[in-house]
Amino acid sequence: MARPRKPLLSRARIVAAALALIDAEGLTALSTRRLAAELGVSGPSLYNHFPTKDALLDAVADTVIAQVDVTAFADGDWRTGLLGWARSYRAALAAHPHIVPFLAQGPGRRPAGLRMADAAFGGLVDAGWPPAQATRVCAMVRYFVAGSALGSFARGFVDDPGAYDPDTYPHLGQAHLLAEHRRRVDEGAFEAGLLALVDGLALHHPQVRPGGR
């Protein structure tokens, strides 16, 4: 066919198909050949739109981060801002857990990642946090969110009553039931942990007033 009159591919179409494949079958299932086949073209075609597979993954990661809502910082109360950001951040990542290990390497030069970092850090500083502390708080939230989205805690245990020998693991008698309730367990732990973290921060930093500067 060679070059068609209308391009068969676009960066947006490639990114969407890549994310769908990653969500459905995991990061390792994404190969350039497989993705190209899904898009109805041959493997090397992708290289007209992205220089490397890594650059494609960067674009996929950035569309995920672009979903994060940072507007909660607008009202000036840092607790409201932090809670809203963290919940939205977690929701965005948990919707696409297989790309989290790639994402969590940091924003690098990805625009949406930098926009989010800028808004969160700026929101904390504007609310009265000293810059060094604001950096730490951003890091903590990233740790907690990425860790919670990286892999289900509950699903980490196999769903098999005979899997965990009671003599060897005396406290894991109910662990195989976790898989069944994994969503409730994971969301409950995230929410409880987030609230504990925020209240702990407030406790340790009474000089940063709740209502903004």
Next chain:
Amino acid sequence: MARPRKPLLSRARIVAAALALIDAEGLTALSTRRLAAELGVSGPSLYNHFPTKDALLDAVADTVIAQVDVTAFADGDWRTGLLGWARSYRAALAAHPHIVPFLAQGPGRRPAGLRMADAAFGGLVDAGWPPAQATRVCAMVRYFVAGSALGSFARGFVDDPGAYDPDTYPHLGQAHLLAEHRRRVDEGAFEAGLLALVDGLALHHPQVRPGGR
């Protein structure tokens, strides 16, 4: 050569070489052929010791988790236990960041992973935490530790003063300096976050007394 009188390989030797390769060049650098070459054998030899590459990674992951010290739970105070566990857990993972995405999928059937989960959960329950809350606390700590070890927060920003346009990202003027101080930033954020989390938990659960049951 065929079969030698003394086996050339052992599971322990393979695991050690695999971990060294992962630490030095990342998870993607670990191929069965490359690892075999490093060990002075041909690729398929590894299949006499592990059924698949995944089983090998399971063994690597379990040796990392085996380094985690859970003895801090012995003294009965849950705060001491939790802090000791979390710090040791983070140290073990941060020493081998490239395997964290694999590790964080959960313990599955890995003995050291289950031993750690059993000790942490059991330690909290013995200290007076209701089982459902103890599960949550274990999940939170896993989230925070895995997220902090997964990738440096500080290294996530490129070390290039011109990388972040001040008009687009008004608050990231100093971000390129993070790379330089990454260890201090990451360890400081982890420690501050851990203390905030523990104090927040204590605040939210006053009925669990600090000294044990």
Next chain:
DNA sequence: ACCTGAACACCGTTCAAGT
């Protein structure tokens, strides 16, 4: 500019063959 097939140097894994 944007697609193609052929080609290169890789993968994980299987298997028959050797001792």
Next chain:
DNA sequence: ACCTGAACACCGTTCAAGT
């Protein structure tokens, strides 16, 4: 039991060739 080389179906990426 534990190693080997050959083979299979894959990879990411380059490149000359087509329109």
